[in-house]
Amino acid sequence: STEEEKTEVDDVIDVVWYPNESGEDLKSSRDEIGKVIADATGKEVEHHLTTDYAIAIETLVNNNADIAFMGAQGYIEANENNDAVQPIVVPTGPSGTLDDAVYHSWLAVNVDDQENYKQDGEYSLDTIADKKFSFVSNSSTSGFKVPSAGILSHFTEQEEYKDLTEEDLMEGGPLFSQVLFGNSHQGSAVNLLDGNADVAAFCDTCVENYVEVAEGEENEVGSIYKVKDDAEQPFNKVAGKEFTLMSVTPVLNAPFAANMDTLGEEDFKKLQEALTSDEVASNEGIFVPEDAEQSALFFKTDKERFAPAEDDWFDPIRELQ
Amino acid sequence: MALLQIARLSKSYDNETKVLKDISFSVKAGEFVSIIGPSGAGKSTLLRCVNQMVPISSGEVIFDNAPVTQLKKRALRQLRTNIGMVFQHYNLVPRLTVIENVLHGRLGYKTTLQGIMSRFTEKEKEQAFYLLRKLGIEEHAYKRCDQLSGGQQQRVGIARALIQGPKLVLCDEPIASLDPNSSKIIMDHLKSITSELGITCLVNLHQVEVAQQYSDRIIGLNQGEVVFDGTNYQLTEEKTNRIYGTEMRELITV
């Protein structure tokens, strides 16, 4: 019964951001999005930054926020707990469609010890046993869900690890000597680069502001990335360090999700319309040109824009569970 | 006409030992009655039974024709407004002024809200000043109570009891903490309450001499029983011994 009392549509739109997007460097991106929302609905927008995935997700689930920019995994959890949570839009890939609306979950190791992770010249997951591993957060799609699913399916085939569970991966347990959580993709990457972890999981887009390809192609196993010399914090203390990718898995792009009960059908429509407009697609404050100095949520390499998405678009991630 | 009638009153705190056993006596309006007896005899308990500060175990207390023991909350509060009480340790709120403490005596007439808002009428305040003047401490009206001497504090206590407009004033060893001088002043004031205002006084006392000097009537208590009830002329040495037990008596006169 309490549900019903609270599910009124009010005239403030609360937007929740994950820790990854809560940094000061993304403020201009956040504000730009906020402006679009405000213009489309004529309502006031309040941003809520978080230190924690779970809080962000639950806030949306419990009708305490209207909109969240959340990972696919977070969206699925939110949707499971509250049907009213639905995707509004997803940023597309360079093609301008949802077909390549993916980013990549990496398993990375430091260049200097790359040989330790190869068997017969090929990278092999077997080598990560008993290593110090860094995830992002256990509600992260590309920083936990996707890599842990891969690791689990690999190891549970072996006799020694056949009882391995997702929780074992969170706690260290039989597989890893220690498990760290960076609490953000940036944090996980830094865990690797400053030597606290041997192997780290994080995603490409979250660190693209700080690193550049030094060798090989983007998003290809074996490619070497180097931290830019003038990288913003937290990467400034590991500037110039290099890592290489031992595994690359494509992950569905993160949606802007709405709580239909608190946002209301009307505003949902307005928002979807506004966000998918060409105007937004060409807004350089939101889709920042690739060569720009500044950090941003989304970059324009080709025809990137927002596209409406349906709930079942996320089924591939659901199936990972 | 008896203002207060006590009949077969018994009291036990722990349901085992009886502190008061089968006490009966009555007090006429305007009388000055002293209760004497050794420590632990039950004097304080007796006074507290009169205004129901402690519930009685059996027997009856009839005050002003109303059966005290059957009173419920509201009626009990009203009963208490008619009975003033004066304590050995004055029991004033030390951080408040004299006048505030005196006005506490009017709280029984207030609704909860009035009391919380400290709404006292001008008339009540004037009366408080009048009483303080009568008791000779008007000049201290705005002092904090803990800045007064014991004798002065006791006079505030008396003023607080009188402003209730009581028919009966119960005094539990009002002078036990005072020096001889202050004691005399207090006893004189209490005496004048009966003689001038016609208010009945029931006073617990330790000092037999004082009781004899001031009382119309003396009640002697020992181990919860009335062992003497009469005027001070009737209180012979032998009777005193009976009240206090022989050895006790010796100690007290030292």
Add this chain to the structure above:
Amino acid sequence: MALLQIARLSKSYDNETKVLKDISFSVKAGEFVSIIGPSGAGKSTLLRCVNQMVPISSGEVIFDNAPVTQLKKRALRQLRTNIGMVFQHYNLVPRLTVIENVLHGRLGYKTTLQGIMSRFTEKEKEQAFYLLRKLGIEEHAYKRCDQLSGGQQQRVGIARALIQGPKLVLCDEPIASLDPNSSKIIMDHLKSITSELGITCLVNLHQVEVAQQYSDRIIGLNQGEVVFDGTNYQLTEEKTNRIYGTEMRELITV
């Protein structure tokens, strides 16, 4: 032969007012000397100057042929082992047993390490028991000090001073916190220390009568100056007045 010689001793706490002014006297071994004087005269300060609990400002204190004022740390400790001290408030460690408190008197003879390890010899412990028996409190040896009466605590204090094997015992108002009975016991014990053990006693006292009754010699102090020094026969009423100032005297005899 003088055990203690004080010459032209002056003391000031704040470099302005002199608490002791130019004091000179000497005490023979085995003497029982009382120091009397009004509050603030400097009695306590004088005692503390003897064992250098406070540094003196000028003058000399010679104890057992050694110039006290020039002693450095180690030698000072050694001096203090030879001088026992008894305090008005006993100054025991309340949570420790009687016997432990007595044994504290031996700490002056220990190295830091021995003391910290509580290494007391059997002989020392036996001696402690012996002293407690002499003082009549052996039965309380294992009680905590805060469970004893004032008089008993003071006897523990005396035992602590005596176990040092001192040549001189300084007592700062040893009976000021005690009732008359206990006072008598304590003074008798102190007296017997001089008479039986031949230890010199220097005692601050408030009560002129007690001083007269027990002392071989009385020193009267007023405002930091010695205004009387003689036997109790020489202490006339006029002299007493001079020590206390006239009004004071009246108050004290009340």
Add this chain to the structure above:
Amino acid sequence: METVANPTYMKRKRNGRISIKAGSKSERVIRLTMMLLFVLTVTAFLLFDYTGLELWTAIVETGQNLKVMFFEPALNHFTWAEAFYQVGVTLGLAVLSTIIGAVIAFFLALMAATNLSKEWVTKVVRVIVAFIRAVPTVLWVLIFAIAAGLGSEAAVLGMLFHSIAYLVKAFSEAFEEVDKGILEALRATGSSWWHVVIHGIMPSTFTYILSWTFLRFEINFAVAVAMGAAAGAGGIGFELFMASGFYFDLSEVGFITYAILIIAIILEVFSTQLKNRYFPSSVRN
């Protein structure tokens, strides 16, 4: 001085030496407690998981970090104005949870004081308070963050719990110390329960209540910082978390630490004065 062994009152230890300890229960318990703590501590160090730790490097690094923090404080991600604002938010959270807590605690304390309330009510309130105290504040805040959503409401509600528990204990003890006679005297005039509270209890305990409340405010400031960092409650604590956990910006951590330190020390000076003034002996938190 001769000594004679007298066995009557002397106690001897097993090895024949004379005992000087009373051997009382309290002594034994003290010794036992200290031994237990010692053993547990040693065990703790043996049990610790030292994975991934290179002690010496870590110590050196910490030293360097502290140097950067304390000698090169700087603001990089926000301005002075924002810093002030964030400190204000933290103070605000502390104020709200303290004041609301004090008001609620006042009423609960009336119920928890044995001289003002029925025995069973007292017991119930105390058990609830004990339970609340046992749950760490951060868990309250996190739980409220999920249940009540982001924003200061969750933080304040979460922090309220401990404030109330702490103040109920302090207030009710103060109430219980009010002279029984005063309450009796007021009751004897026919005063109602509320009259007794307002005219007897309140004036007698007013300064205590104020001082305790302020002491709690001092604690709540620290709690508010912690909640900002650990539970995303906002304020300077959140900035501290971002500076350290996200940007790894030690200079900024240093700056924020200084800001917190200054406020905390000002509050401490105040509360020490209050304590000295109104509480003669030491105060237990």
Add this chain to the structure above:
Amino acid sequence: MSEKVMQKRKWQMTIALIIIIAITYLSAAITKFNFIDGLVAFPEAIGWMFSNLLITQESLEKLPTILDKLVETIFMSIAATTTAAVVSIFLGIMGSKTTSINGFLSTFARFIASVSRNIPVVAWALILLLSFGQNSLTGYLALFVGTVGFLTRAFIESIDEASHSAVEALTATGATYFHIVNKAVIPQSLPQMISWILFMIETNIRSATLVGILTGTGIGYTFDMYYKSMNYNVVALVTFSIVIAVIIIELMSNYIRKVIM
């Protein structure tokens, strides 16, 4: 004096009340706290708790791991408290007026105490996390630093309270400084100190949860992990275990306190 004094007091009270209300209002404004929302949120949150924080059979399976972490946390708190107590005794003796050696050391001890106490434990946790990484020692150290500050202040007070008179008496017997501290000061203040240590252990278990969340150690980490994976049944179990542990330790220390004081 007279009526004016009372009037003035009334005014002062009114002004004080207004100031308090103003401060509250200001705080609400700056933190965007909405009283109505808070009031509404409370029953809702309680409702949420009762419907979500349930200990289920399934969650009970996690009990061994939880207890394991809880024990680790308790050990961490005890170790931090006792080792801090050792340091604090020295600082306390240096800092107390009764036993201070010189003014400089005394000020130094008080300064250390004040700084380490007033830098919030979260700051220590975050700083130490950077170099000590995610292990028990980080949590231990964070608690240790804060505890040193707190206990030093408490010990200084306890020692100050222990009466000066025994110190004077022992000085007069010729005892050395260390004798005096050991025989007069410590015995007198030891029960107080133990009481503070016990109190601090309780406090530290609660703080350890906080520190654990930040540094990924102990029960705090366990809580955080299940919290983040939104497994609220286990969250409830973790919370419940902490509560039981704290209450048991509180009862134990209350008992000890009662016996030794």
